Amino acid sequence: MSIGDLVAATAAQIEEEGVVPEPVVESPMSGRARFAGREDPLVVLCSNNYLGLASDPDVVAATVAAVHEYGAGSAAARFIAGTTPVHLALEAALAELVGTAAAVTFSSCSTANHAVLATLADKQTLICSDELNHASIIDGVRLARAGAKQVYPHADLDALRELLTSHPLRDQAIVVTDGVFSMEGDLAPLPDLVDLCRRHGAFLVVDDSHATGVLGEHGRGTTEQLGVLGEVDAVTGTLGKALGGAAGGFVAGSADLARVLRRHARPYIFSNPVPPGVAAGSLRAIGRLREDPSLLARLRTVTERLRAGLSELDLEVLAGESAIIPCIVGEESRARHLGDALLDEGVLVTPFAYPVVPRGTARLRVQASAALSDDDVDRALTAFRSVTRLS
Ligand SMILES: Cc1ncc(COP(=O)(O)O)c(C=O)c1O
Structure with a gap:
């Protein structure tokens, strides 16, 4: 079947299913x-x-003001001419919020997940991914050129321990998990994951999209809620949920990680950043979370x-x-x-x-x-x- 026929047949099937x-x-x-x-x-x-910030007057006003100041966007990737002071201020605020030294923004959390996994993994890398991880993590794992990719049963620490103990590529392992699982609403066992990863020298990535601005006494995420703030190697998150509801994402971690991503992450180098208006709205949303x-x-x-x-x-x-x-x-x-x-x-x-x-x-x-x-x-x-x- 040609691709054109395949598209037509699939579209007809969708129509028949009566999708709303x-x-x-x-x-x-x-x-x-x-x-x-x-x-x-x-x-x-x-x-x-x-947090109801998608229509917050302060967030909207900050967005509009930045559009007037910087225009719709600078029509360039960050390293060419796409970085505004608002992007830098937003990254500093995100790092402060999630308790890391640095943060790098991307056009979505999906691309942030792709970026961190694909940038860090090579043929010597083992990626261990929770079976209920979000689709964007699954896609990030697919994109990564890791030597081995293993899906462990949901939150199963014994299965993960076994991988980190026995797998031939265990010396260069990445463990990736949602902080809050989007379809179940449950939390990853982060204190145990931090402990396990430390013991085995594995790099822990936590996608906290449903927790940043939601969980923890100050809304700093699952890490704050479960008492491991600042102890995760990389936190990824979105600007499209609690933090203003527009769009954009980030990877937060050490200054070295940020340097590596700015230099090597393909979605950072070859793609435009979030527009300055969106960055300013998200920055104000973080301010609103902090102040109110x-x-x-x-x-x-x-x-x-x-x-x-x-x-x-x-x-x-x-x-x-x-x-x-x-x-x-x-x-x-x-x-x-x-x-x-x-x-x-x-x-x-x-x-x-x-x-x-x-x-x-x-x-x-x-x-x-x-x-x-x-x-x-x-x-x-x-x-x-x-x-x-x-x-
Ligand atoms: C856990 C999780 N990660 C990532 C994403 C993607 O976020 P974004 O819309 O910023 O790409 C979502 C969105 O549904 C999500 O639930």
Whole structure:
């Protein structure tokens, strides 16, 4: 079959499966947002806008001011003419936030994950990756020219210890894990991972995209939450979730790591950086997190209320400390039906099914946000009560 025919056949199959079109958002993202074709704004339970900063007036103003000062962008990669003072200030603030000496920004966390794995690995390297790691880590492992790539069972320290003890390439090992696993909402066993990696001289990379600005007393991530701040070799993260909700990513670690990435990471050298406006908005978002403890406090209150309310329903709610509350419903058809029914009640929660999660574990992934008012939470829980009773 030619590629053209293959595309046509696959597109026809997608059409037949009746995949729901992407919702088109027509307002700033917040606790409620306006969507095309809907008269009233929907309560949003599936954005990663954890701190509600995507529509924060300060963040928006900082973004706009930087656009006026620097324009849309400097039309160049960082080393050519793409570095502005805002990029440097953002990197210093990110490093300070996650407790490392330095940070390097990329156009997304996906590219940050690709960059750190592909740059550090060579034929002598063993990469050990948790089986539930995010797709961008999996792709980073694929891109890396490592001598060996091993996927260990989820959070299985014994299996990982065995690899780090016995594998022929154990002397140059990288261990990579999510800090918070995006579909389960659980946390990686970081203190044990730090200990294990230290004992075996392995380099630990933690993708904290769902934890930076969310977990830990000051929102510094899973490392702060679990008492290992500054003890991980590389923290990767996104600017597209709690830290303003725009786009961009980073790798944070030692000054040497930053130097190596700036010199050798292909997505850094051969690609434009985040635009200065986005960098300035993200920088302001970090400032808001630092200055206003009520943001994290609100996120926690909303998380607890949602978790408690959902746990009373006919759903399997996965336990956890993060702002991700997965409600397992089993079959894809039930997940879709519940998603549609919630939509009719004015609540947006996109269902996830195979291949994003294993078959039979389709789920509604509820995400808390400081932007949700008490009224939004009440509305959401009432809707959940009504649709689960009927399903
Ligand atoms: C754990 C994790 N890592 C990386 C990413 C990708 O982030 P970005 O949108 O910045 O590429 C996501 C986004 O869904 C994620 O959940």
